[in-house]
Amino acid sequence: MAFPVEINHVKAQGIVRITWDDGHVGEYPKMYIRGYCPCALCQGHDSAVEKRFVEVPDAGLVAIEPVGNYAVSFRWSDGHATGIYTFDYLRSLCPCGECEKS
Ligand SMILES: [Zn+2]
Numbered sequence: 001m002a003f004p005v006e007i008n009h010v011k012a013q014g015i016v017r018i019t020w021d022d023g024h025v026g027e028y029p030k031m032y033i034r035g036y037c038p039c040a041l042c043q044g045h046d047s048a049v050e051k052r053f054v055e056v057p058d059a060g061l062v063a064i065e066p067v068g069n070y071a072v073s074f075r076w077s078d079g080h081a082t083g084i085y086t087f088d089y090l091r092s093l094c095p096c097g098e099c100e101k102s
């Protein structure tokens, strides 16, 4: 299982930069993270759709909070904070070209 050694909210660029324990670095636009919020509210109960993207154009990232030792949650400016992003899920979301290929 991939494990992040560093999670940085780079406010000026509107991204979250995650450094993984295998040396991989992923840069996640905050809107992208918000859009793939894994909570039941955002994903609904339609199992036919694997990953639903919820468009929240003005999403502001307020805080990143650890959840146990397996996940983090993101707190958004609209008050939404129910998404638990496991490290595996976050890694699978990595938007870099290298990860998209595999
Ligand atoms: Zn959500």
Ligand SMILES: [Zn+2]
Residues within 6 Å of the ligand: 024, 025, 026, 094, 095, 096, 097, 098, 099, 100
């Ligand atoms: Zn990647």
